[in-house]
Amino acid sequence: QMHLxxxxxxxxxxxxSLRLSCAASGRTFSDFAMGWFRQAPGKDRMxxxxxxxxxxxxxxxxxxxxxxxVSRDNAKNTVSLQMNNLKPEDTGVYYCGALQNQRxxxxxxxxxxxxxxxxxxxxx
Numbered sequence: 001q002m003h004l005x006x007x008x009x010x011x012x013x014x015x016x017s018l019r020l021s022c023a024a025s026g027r028t029f030s031d032f033a034m035g036w037f038r039q040a041p042g043k044d045r046m047x048x049x050x051x052x053x054x055x056x057x058x059x060x061x062x063x064x065x066x067x068x069x070v071s072r073d074n075a076k077n078t079v080s081l082q083m084n085n086l087k088p089e090d091t092g093v094y095y096c097g098a099l100q101n102q103r104x105x106x107x108x109x110x111x112x113x114x115x116x117x118x119x120x121x122x123x124x
Contacts, residue, residue: 001026001027001113002024002025002026002027002032002098002112002113003024003025003026003113004022004023004024004096004097004098004113004114004115004116005022005023005115005116006020006021006022006094006095006096006115006116006117006118007020007021007022007023007118008020008021008118009094009118009119009120010119010120010121011121011122011123012086012120012121012122012123013122013123014086014087014088014122014123014124015085015086016086016122017082017083017084017085017086018083018086018120019080019081019082019083020036020080020081020083020094020096020118020120021078021079021080021081022034022036022078022079022080022096022115023077023078024077024078024079024098025077027098027113029074029077030053030054030074031053031100032053032098032099032100032112032113033050033051033052033053033098033099033100033101033102033105034050034051034070034072034079034096034097034098034099035047035048035049035050035051035059035096035097035098035099035105035106035108035111036048036049036050036070036079036081036094036095036096036097037094037095037097037108038090038092038093038094038095038120039092039093039095039117040091040092041092043092045095045108046061047061047105047106047107047108048060048061048063048064048068048081048094049061049064049068049069049070049081050070050102050105050106051070051071051072051079051105052102052105053102054074055071055072055074057102058070058071059105059106061106063089063090064083067083067084067085067086068081068082068083068084069081069082069084070082079096081094083120086120086122087122088122088123088124089122090120090122091120091121091122092119092120093117093118093119093120094117094118094119094120095114095115095116095117096114096115097111097112097113097114097115098111098112098113098114099111099112099113100112
């Protein structure tokens with residue numbers, strides 16, 4: 001069992017920045033690709049960004065491309081999401097997830113483990 005704990009959410013004005021972090025424990029972190037998803041109120045959980053097991057490959061939703069940056073530190077068992085130029089539509093609960101087959105990193109139903117989420121609210 002892998003345990004994931006997100007942190008770093010909060011309230012920020014449009015145009016601001018936040019850095020989310022996810023700490024993993026319980027399994028070998030480098031065995032897993034990692035992803036970030038957002039769930040807005042009343043909507044499905046949507047892919048935001050993902051990173052391969054070694055950090056060499058990154059993946060972004062169109063809405064995140066150019067504004068967000070995902071990275072991981074396998075020595076510290078953490079994955080981060082740097083979010084810049086935030087917009088009100090970025091508001092939601094952000095979840096960190098882990099999956100063993102990175103080809104499915106954009107597909108939430110393929111993930112093996114999820115964190116509890118952290119709230120991000122962007123005011124206009």
